[in-house]
Amino acid sequence: ARKKSPRKARGFYKPDLFRTMKETMLSEMNLRRGLDFNEFRLFYQPQVDCLTGKVLGFEGLIRWQHPERGLIAPGDFIELAESTGLIIPIGEWVIQEAFSQLAVWEKLGRGHLTISINLSPRHFLHTKLPAFLMECANNKGIEPQKLKLEITENVALEDHVAVNKRINQLSEMGFPVSIDDFGTGYSAFIYLQHFPVQQIKIDRQFVRTVDVDPKSEIIIKSIVQLAQMLGLQTVAEGVENEEQWKRLQAMGCDEIQGFYFSKPLPAEEIHRFFASSEELLLPMPKGAKN
């Protein structure tokens, strides 16, 4: 819900100008057609070791490459996909794409890299999810540990018993589960109390002001300490400048992600970067506008 400004900043189409068009275009039928015509793309944003600056992996973020409209941000179609149920085939496409990419990277000698994908609440609780994940992992010969699954706090609004069972099941299969946008939902602590997750992602809202607002710093510091005491990894999202990175480093945050290092990029650009560097170290190229 907080994704309006970055979309504008990155030159996606202006929603106001095309409101009517948008309502006609972003219909269920169009989404289905987009899926059939293979119009979705997974972009990759580096996740960096906060201490060493080494790239550990990437978050996979979906875009819709529309033939007339150009690149459409997930904020403009994920909700529709959820409500129509198309999020299941779209999510399955994301899973397949991520495993294919992991297999390609392994061939390029980058087998240590991970991909973190976003799963909608509906897909997360879908009966076929565990079997589908396992099948894809086996087909590509990739260890489940390489694919991290991000869920948001909305998931916790669903049946706690079912969510708990599912997280346990996926963890036992070897898929790390991560809480996205941590700290923005009212049920954040429920996760830590009941659900066996491996990682929490500190929301951009706190990170954005960590260099100027002492309160943000205090909040992040306590999230990091809490995570450390519970044995969980922390990832800060939305790092946009060096000062923010340095503060997070001083606080003992494990990983960082943000425009300071790189915007989400198509796989080809990530490969170009691989080709030019022995080890993936900061700074990543700021990369193309999307």
Ligand code: C2E
């Ligand atoms: P998210 O998972 O919290 O992803 C982070 C968002 O913040 C991404 O927006 C990313 O481009 C943006 N971002 C990263 N670093 C910075 C920064 O330094 N500054 C600013 N201003 N923004 C930054 P994006 O790609 O538009 O995705 C928005 C949301 O859409 C995601 O939030 C996620 O909840 C959802 N989403 C993305 N891909 C998928 C997907 O494949 N499936 C599902 N179900 N949801 C997805």
Ligand code: MG
């Ligand atoms: Mg995410």
Ligand code: MG
């Ligand atoms: Mg996030």
Ligand code: MG
């Ligand atoms: Mg989010």
